[in-house]
Amino acid sequence: MLSPYSLDRMFSDTECDQIIRLTQAQDFSDAGLVRGRQNENIRVARITWLDEEGEGAWVFRRVMEVVRDVNRAHFNFALTEFAERAQVALYASDAGGHFDWHSDIGAGTFAQKRKLTLVAQLSEGNAYEDGRLELNGNGQVETADATRGSAILFPSFTLHRVTPVSRGQRYSLTTWVHGPEFT
Ligand SMILES: O=C(O)CCC(=O)C(=O)O
Numbered sequence: 755m756l757s758p759y760s761l762d763r764m765f766s767d768t769e770c771d772q773i774i775r776l777t778q779a780q781d782f783s784d785a786g787l788v789r790g791r792q793n794e795n796i797r798v799a800r801i802t803w804l805d806e807e808g809e810g811a812w813v814f815r816r817v818m819e820v821v822r823d824v825n826r827a828h829f830n831f832a833l834t835e836f837a838e839r840a841q842v843a844l845y846a847s848d849a850g851g852h853f854d855w856h857s858d859i860g861a862g863t864f865a866q867k868r869k870l871t872l873v874a875q876l877s878e879g880n881a882y883e884d885g886r887l888e889l890n891g892n893g894q895v896e897t898a899d900a901t902r903g904s905a906i907l908f909p910s911f912t913l914h915r916v917t918p919v920s921r922g923q924r925y926s927l928t929t930w931v932h933g934p935e936f937t
């Protein structure tokens with residue numbers, strides 16, 4: 755199926771804290787777009803990456819389990835690999851954090867093989883306002899559950915955006931799963 759699939763609780767509160775803490779030791783850099791283009795009109799966020807190995811390995815393992823189960827139960831896509839690290843993004847109201855409508859499939863080496871996108875909500879609801887993940891897969895805008903620890907999976911070609919954060923900061927975790935291009 756091509757419709758998005760939501761999970762109420764992919765991570766516990768403690769796990770969300772742990773993921774955020776893992777990234778605090780790293781440098782966040784300004785987010786680029788596919789092919790490294792930067793365009794402030796489209797995206798303002800700071801991002802960092804989690805490796806498959808090391809302290810963040812458990813995050814990757816969880817992502818793999820969830821993707822395997824949800825793909826079997828719902829999408830049934832041909833998936834072959836996790837070719838990219840997991841992205842933690844930080845959208846801050848003072849910087850005008852947001853991400854305009856886009857698809858995750860692009861011309862880059864990895865971006866062209868993206869099949870499934872998984873986004874998990876890492877911040878508590880009272881940490882920020884707005885900053886909603888919205889999807890438009892079929893002409894109707896659907897707002898993803900913003901509850902901390904929840905997640906949504908969708909085909910990477912689905913148009914989606916993050917509305918501007920109007921107060922505070924929002925953290926999210928995004929991973930992509932790859933395979934033969936959609937034809
Ligand atoms: O932060 C989010 O909720 C979505 C991130 C996203 O769409 C992306 O990194 O491509």
Ligand SMILES: [Fe+2]
Pocket residue numbers: 856857858871914
């Ligand atoms: Fe995206």
